[in-house]
Amino acid sequence: MNKEMIRLSHISKKFGDDLVLKDINVCLQRGEILSFLGPSGAGKTTTIKIITGQLRQTSGEAWILGQDAGSMNEMIYERLGLVTDNSGIYEYLTVYQNLKYFARILKVPEARIREVLEQVGLAEHQKKSAGKLSRGQKQRLVLARAVLHKPEVLFLDEPTSGLDPSTALEIHKMLHQLKEEGMAIFLTTHNMEEAAKMSDHVALLNEGVIVEYGTPEELCLKYNKTKRFRVRLAGGREELLTQSLETAKQIAEWMARDQIETLHSCEPTLERVFLEVTGRELA
């Protein structure tokens, strides 16, 4: 069942004379992951702050869980989870005490703490002082805290930035599971692989403007103007072929002779799409 969790309608934001968001329009449904993909300074964090009521937009409307983001009270946060780059943890408390603190605030049973610790792989570190955790472990603790109360909408601002690949993979797995359970996830990232892998919809954000919007596949196919195929043949020879009748015949012939070892289409990545649309790179 589709249920609208977030709607941004013609959102603009100015800091002084600097227009950092221009006419942003998106919506996020239940059980969906929407990614804002863009380089640093594109306006991703500002968007999260507007939706979560931490910042007022200059114009337009922001709705979250059916409430106007500008006039909601703090109780809405019982239905939201936030992971941002500067989400702090209490370093003098243990991992378990950190979660217990927020469990008391959010009236979450203690059994849920153990469940979440298992999910983020911190169960064996629960008695460790949070100040002694590695960066990846701290990030997992922040994520554990954000999902402790099973929020309806989860905001993730660069959740895997600076993490090692295995930790990032664990976090991706967890997010997929949460999505399957019906959580709506608003993700901001400048990591195109993460966006392509995780998202149901992607908004490419450049200098405060959504320059493209769609599913990752849609975007990649839309900009796949010259269809090409990379073929690796027996013996190690590689060929890059452009789609044509001749190419089709050639591939058919190689297939008939069992000469093809690998065959890949060469549609652009999201990073290439971003480069083509904006003329600049993501990083």
Add this chain to the structure above:
Amino acid sequence: MKTIHWNKVFAITATKTSAFFGKNCIIMPIFAVGFTLLMRFLYAYVIGDEVGVPGFSNGYALGMGLVMNICMTGIYCPALLLAEEKEKNTLRALMTSSVNSLEFFLGSVIPVFLAAVILNFLLIPISGYSMPASVLPIFALVNILCALISCVIGMLLGIFAKNQVTAGTLLSPVMMIFMLIPMFSMMIEVLEKISEFVFTGVMMDLVIGLAMGQGVSLSGLQLAVMAAELILAVILFMAVYKKNGFEKD
């Protein structure tokens, strides 16, 4: 008026109590105790029975210790704890976890307020002063009011502090005013006059009056000073909070 969810207030109070017992904060009440003990023995040696009122030196030491505790624990600790929350980015985590500003304020102030009030009572035996039981209700009233004013001032200053280092810088001049004016009021005539209009001075005057054998009395002016400074501190806090929230960007 914001709704108060006491589960949130108590959760914050519990965590703030842990933080209060951390090395940065707990040193303040310990310092007040040490200072009182030092003054007790120093004044016993320096003043002795010179004033002619038995126990005066202990009463004077108590007055000094109380002022020290009100400033070091009551003002310094709430400001430092608030600054620490900002420095470690935990304040924003709390505020985006359904905690409202009033709940945060209460949860932050309660442990420090209680610590300041309780320690002020404990300083009586520590100073060696024998306070008559009949005086205790008035002492308790002044004690509670002073602790409350100091905590509100501490929270107010904490709003301006981005981190623990700037908290120290901001607090120093304010603590000098509230601490040194009453402490030197018996030595410098101008300060004696000013001290009458400072809440810590009211506490000092009350205890010195007792120690001098003048009995316990709380004048209308003294009550008015404390009431006015409490109201002023609350109004200032609310005005600054309304403008900046707990974080002044």
